[in-house]
Amino acid sequence: MGNRSRSTVAVLMVDGADLFETSVPISVFGLDRTASGAPAFEVLSVAAEPGPLTMTTGVQLVAPYRLEDLDRAGVVVIPSWRAPAERPPEHVLEAIVAAHAGGALIVSLCTGAFVLAASGLLDGRRAATNWYHADALQQLYPEVRVDSSVLFVDHGDVVASAGCTAGVDACLHVVRRLWGAQAALAIARRMVVPPLRAGGQAQFIDRPLPEAVADDGIATTIAYAQEHLDESLDPAALARRAGMSRRSFDRRFRDTMGTSITQWLLQQRVLRAQRLLENTDLSVDRIARDVGLSTGVTLRPHFRKIVGVSPQRYRETFRLAETGTPVAAEIPPRSRTSA
Template sequence: MLTVAVLALDGVIPFDLSTPLDAFGRTRLPDGRPGYQVRVCVPRHEVDAGHFTLRAEWGLDALADADTIVLPGAADPTAALEDDVRKALIAAAEQGTRIASICTGAFPFAATGLLDGLRVTTHWIAAAQLAAAHPSLTVDPDVLYVDNGQFLTSAGAAAGLDLCLHMIRRDYGSAVAADTARLSVMPLEREGGQAQFIVHDHTPAPRGATFEPLLGWLQENLGRNLTLDDIAAHARTSKRTLIRRFREQTGVTPMQWLHRARVRQAQHLLESTDHSVERIGAQVGFGSATTFRDRFKKTVGVSPQMYRRSFA
């Protein structure tokens, strides 16, 4: 039996806390034995969980012999990580312990330095904040979860369940994971690369970024067939400098930002108009309906038609 330690810090989001408890707690092996012993660990006697105070049997010392540590989301992702928590997580990582985060649990995870240089994700609404706070990370706001082997990160609570099922599949195989998914009334088919359903009004750029005027210009010119040369000329900088500074401020390249902005505008049009898919694709700047469909599905995870049926 493997051991999962769910580390509850002050401000822990109850739903994010319950996600790994539910997933790993429901896991049964083919002979009926539980697959995991699940422990809720706290850094002190009591933890503030918003509507209630949480007490747990295990402390930070229980992280030392855990096979997996899960960091649930926190209501205040900017809260400083306590030194004893940081040391306990780093010590566990040095022993090879697998560590995963759900939603804004990526913030205390990143504060340990263990994610430096890695591609990660978090809830899309906090992605720009995470990228600004930890510029050494490559923050991808468009996926459900990212598996770096020992270290894994996921988006919101529902994506956290996807990540838990993914780890169960890694540990015990697809049959056990599928059985757990059925018990959780959850499909097993959502892979990590599927996109988060991002609200189209939000763009992955921090407020006050020096490129904010450029982002506004790009948003106003989505229908044009812009090239990297066009964007660099408007920004009055070289392409190399543009790409470097743009990535520092947004976490993506100018063309990636442009494609995502086009898809978000297409989402809005699919929700609010009855325009044809072909017309919407042309309106937001894709050269052909085929290109639009391919890019939309790659970014959102479903076709434009399926998206419209779900959200119109």
């Protein structure tokens, strides 16, 4: 990675871009949340074109950094592009390709996928963008395999996500991949967003419930389940604890949490396993028992499906990240919907 810092995040800004999309990576990486356990980032607001830059709402921004500053960044985020049919300037594409060749992780959000596709870095690869623009992306760049059904796709060296809140998911995924689940959770809690949403799956929430349901039977049952993940938690028994029939409990739980109780429990157990892999030297079998999944044989397929790598590979990658070693090469460079 040369002189690049893994904690330096460059946000590429262009004239005519969407203000919200442009603000997403700044919201995730740009605030000091170290007191809550988040990593410290340096964010470079990079002007791809001469400024001031006028956003879609008419707000004008003056970005203090230039394309040559991409040489310092370990992560380069392309959050938006003004017009899908307009090809980005060649000098911008060359800067992105050079950053990628230098070891930077390149991340596109929403219409930023059109810039990433124009650079050639998505050729032959699966990619996501906002569903509304998926057909246009496919027509303009037929070498790209556009998937409008997923939140984001991670290839190890390149991440492409859909729009709006999926951009938050992708940025938190980058934090989780490079700095661990606890770091992503610390940021997500401060932002009051789910720390993990798997593409094609409903979100799961690892944060206090909204105050409006703080005294609800669902909330107290969730708190109980989180404290007893190492035990066998039967959904029918949890429904009785909540004082509801199983049918009413299932309906209320899905309405509140956005997923079934069975899927939520599984996701919570995998998230707990991530933290144990990061913070302890316990064996995978012991971790599996501690999160209520009996054995490593039971844990491994669920962990791989949600996280994208095996528990052992996750632990090795996290340890490398702690030492400052570039991690992108440690993630198998395969197309996957990531969680």
